[in-house]
Amino acid sequence: MVIEFTKYHGLGNDFILLDNRHRSEPLISPEIAVQMCDRHFGIGADGVIFALPGQDGTDYAMRIFNADGSEPEMCGNGIRCLARFIAQLEGTETAGKSYRIHTLAGVITPRLEGDEQVSVDMGTPQLTAAQIPTTLGKPEEKVIEQSLEVGGKSWLVTCVSMGNPHCITFVENTDAIVLETIGPQFERHPVFPQRTNTEFIQIIRPDYLKMRVWERGAGATLACGTGACASVVAGVLTGKSDRLCTVELPGGCLKIHWSETDERVYMTGPAKRVFSGSYFI
Numbered sequence: 001m002v003i004e005f006t007k008y009h010g011l012g013n014d015f016i017l018l019d020n021r022h023r024s025e026p027l028i029s030p031e032i033a034v035q036m037c038d039r040h041f042g043i044g045a046d047g048v049i050f051a052l053p054g055q056d057g058t059d060y061a062m063r064i065f066n067a068d069g070s071e072p073e074m075c076g077n078g079i080r081c082l083a084r085f086i087a088q089l090e091g092t093e094t095a096g097k098s099y100r101i102h103t104l105a106g107v108i109t110p111r112l113e114g115d116e117q118v119s120v121d122m123g124t125p126q127l128t129a130a131q132i133p134t135t136l137g138k139p140e141e142k143v144i145e146q147s148l149e150v151g152g153k154s155w156l157v158t159c160v161s162m163g164n165p166h167c168i169t170f171v172e173n174t175d176a177i178v179l180e181t182i183g184p185q186f187e188r189h190p191v192f193p194q195r196t197n198t199e200f201i202q203i204i205r206p207d208y209l210k211m212r213v214w215e216r217g218a219g220a221t222l223a224c225g226t227g228a229c230a231s232v233v234a235g236v237l238t239g240k241s242d243r244l245c246t247v248e249l250p251g252g253c254l255k256i257h258w259s260e261t262d263e264r265v266y267m268t269g270p271a272k273r274v275f276s277g278s279y280f281i
């Protein structure tokens with residue numbers, strides 16, 4: 001069986017995009033997605049993203065399988081890539097065009113801005129322990145600067161869901177974090193029943209955050225869009241950051257705004273088409 005694909009990335013957070021417009025179910029299984037994401041035996045990617053037919057009146061639907069085959073609710077860098085992929089499939093890429101995309105995190109609206117830039121209304125962050133989900137604190141309460149023992153060390157963590165779970169901790173120096181050691185211990189900590197993405201944030205200025213991330217189901221990635229959004233929300237909740245921030249990731253910078261007027265989070269960043277090809281299952 002042959003699968004045609006196009007490879008995109010958002011600041012180095014890279015995805016295999018599949019044209020799934022003609023079927024309501026993903027073209028491939030999570031097991032095949034794991035093989036496709038393998039950087040030696042496959043194409044190589046942090047995940048596989050499906051452009052599916054719209055649901056409940058949306059233009060399209062997005063589903064995503066992480067590199068480990070798990071299915072997250074949302075992907076910020078990925079939905080920017082999906083927006084440009086859809087424009088490619090439709091044969092027109094005009095700045096100002098927006099799409100309503102059904103996701104497991106709700107309807108998300110990316111907008112083409114030209115020059116490979118895409119802005120996204122990422123919706124409102126979910127903040128109660130039950131919504132993350134985490135067993136830290138009471139289910140109906142927020143988790144802000146709570147102490148958590150991970151890897152023999154006590155960390156102050158703030159939890160935010162952008163549809164997918166994020167555990168944010170503020171550190172003096174992100175370069176001193178050994179992600180491969182501490183990342184999996186956060187990801188699989190018993191207080192996160194669905195596992196978690198973990199962001200380590202260094203406040204350079206209240207409007208400029210430096211971030212490194214260990215992603216659920218993908219490991220250390222060069223960027224994480226939902227994680228950058230969650231980190232700005234955590235920065236505001238803890239009084240450490242402004243609502244409008246630049247977030248610097250190893251793969252580049254995202255502009256994030258947690259609007260005071262509608263409480264929604266807006267993200268702007270690039271999405272780059274790299275190559276197309278045929279994958280032989």
Ligand SMILES: N[C@H](CCC[C@H](N)C(=O)O)C(=O)O
Nearest residue numbers: 072075076077164216225226
């Ligand atoms: N690994 C994430 C999904 C991808 C999120 C990230 N790549 C982004 O850009 O938001 C999770 O399991 O929740």
